[in-house]
Amino acid sequence: MEIIFLGTGASGGTQGIGKSKRLESSVLIKEGFNILIDVTRNFLEQAKNIDKIDAILITHGHMDAIGGLGKIRKNLPIFAHRKTLKIIKKKFKKIPFKLLPVKNGQIIKLAALQITPCLVPHAKDPRFPTYAWKIKGAKTIIYASDIARLTKNFKQFCQGADLLIIDGATWKRKIYSHLRVDKDLPEFCNLGVTKIILTHIGKSIPPHEQFQKKVAKICPK
Numbered sequence: 001m002e003i004i005f006l007g008t009g010a011s012g013g014t015q016g017i018g019k020s021k022r023l024e025s026s027v028l029i030k031e032g033f034n035i036l037i038d039v040t041r042n043f044l045e046q047a048k049n050i051d052k053i054d055a056i057l058i059t060h061g062h063m064d065a066i067g068g069l070g071k072i073r074k075n076l077p078i079f080a081h082r083k084t085l086k087i088i089k090k091k092f093k094k095i096p097f098k099l100l101p102v103k104n105g106q107i108i109k110l111a112a113l114q115i116t117p118c119l120v121p122h123a124k125d126p127r128f129p130t131y132a133w134k135i136k137g138a139k140t141i142i143y144a145s146d147i148a149r150l151t152k153n154f155k156q157f158c159q160g161a162d163l164l165i166i167d168g169a170t171w172k173r174k175i176y177s178h179l180r181v182d183k184d185l186p187e188f189c190n191l192g193v194t195k196i197i198l199t200h201i202g203k204s205i206p207p208h209e210q211f212q213k214k215v216a217k218i219c220p221k
Contacts, residue, residue, distance in 0.1 A: 001138045002030040003163075006046035009036045010169055010202040011064035013042065020208055024064045025200045026143045027165065028053075031137045033111035038145070043068025052118055055110055056077065060122060060130035061087035069095060079108065079115070104131075110149045113137045118157040121148040122177050132157065139163065142193070145200045148177050150188055159192040168198025171214075181205070181215065189219035196221045 007013070009022030024040035028050055037057045041064065042044065053072075059065050065136035066088055069078075078088065082147035089099065100176035102108060103215055104119040114136040116177045122130035132154060139162040147154070147167045166188060169178030179188075181198065189196065196219060205211055 001141070002059065002070070002117055003141070003165075004028040004030070004049055004051055005199070007040055007042055008199045008201055011062065014201050014203055014205075016203065016207075022201055024067075027143060027199075029141065031111075031113060033113060035113070035115075035135065037133060038065040039068040039072065040064055041067035043071045047071075057115065057117075057133050057143075058084055058088070058131075059133070059143075060084055061128050062123070062146075062149050065146070066091070069097070072097075079117075079118070081119075081131060083127060084128050087127070118154055118155075120144060120154050121151065122145075122146045124176060136163070137214055141165065145178070147179060149179070150184065150191075155191055158188075163194040163195050163197065164188070164191065164193040165197045165199055167200050168205065169200050169202040171202075171211075173204045182218070185215060185218045188220055193199075193221070 006026040007023030023042040024037045026040045029035045034054045035054050036053045038059055056076055056078045063085040069092050077098045077100055079102045080102050085099045096169040104115050108115045116134040117131035120132045121129050130146050135141045142158050142161045144166045167179045168181050170180045171182055174180045181195045
């Protein structure tokens with residue numbers, strides 16, 4: 001299984017010295033079948049690192065997760081919450097996607113991969129339900145780029161995963177819709193996962209090398 005991080009920044013990207021000019025968060029997972037998670041407004045630049053896409057998973061209906069869909073011309077299957085698909089239909093009327101609603105906890109199979117969404121807290125507006133996605137193949141990966149807090153269901157959802165890719169939006173600053181790394185990392189470090197990678201890195205995060213050292217002290221995973 002190969003994981004290509006196409007962007008690890010917050011909405012609008014995360015610029016600045018030491019911030020690596022991060023693009024909006026998206027990832028490509030390859031295991032004989034290529035799954036793209038979220039199609040950002042930076043998609044044209046990110047597409048340079050994509051050889052093919054077989055299916056798309058969408059976390060939620062905000063523009064940093066769906067804003068690049070208008071740049072995709074191929075009729076690909078898109079899996080998301082039904083409310084997210086409603087937003088996509090409204091914003092991208094002329095694009096012939098195959099829109100496939102997936103319920104919370106529903107298991108779908110794509111080639112040799114088993115895919116399951118978990119509803120997580122993120123947006124206050126009920127029009128924007130948000131999924132974390134579990135991709136199970138040779139390894140088990142959890143992708144939770146946008147999550148406000150760790151619920152009991154999400155903690156259970158993560159148990160036994162090889163890799164947790166999770167919201168790392170803020171440092172010493174709390175906002176409703178995202179985790180605060182310095183405060184929340186000790187809690188999700190104790191989840192039953194082997195390794196953790198932070199994504200959706202926001203502007204309050206220290207420069208990259210400083211940040212690496214700080215989080216390593218908090219969580220060896």
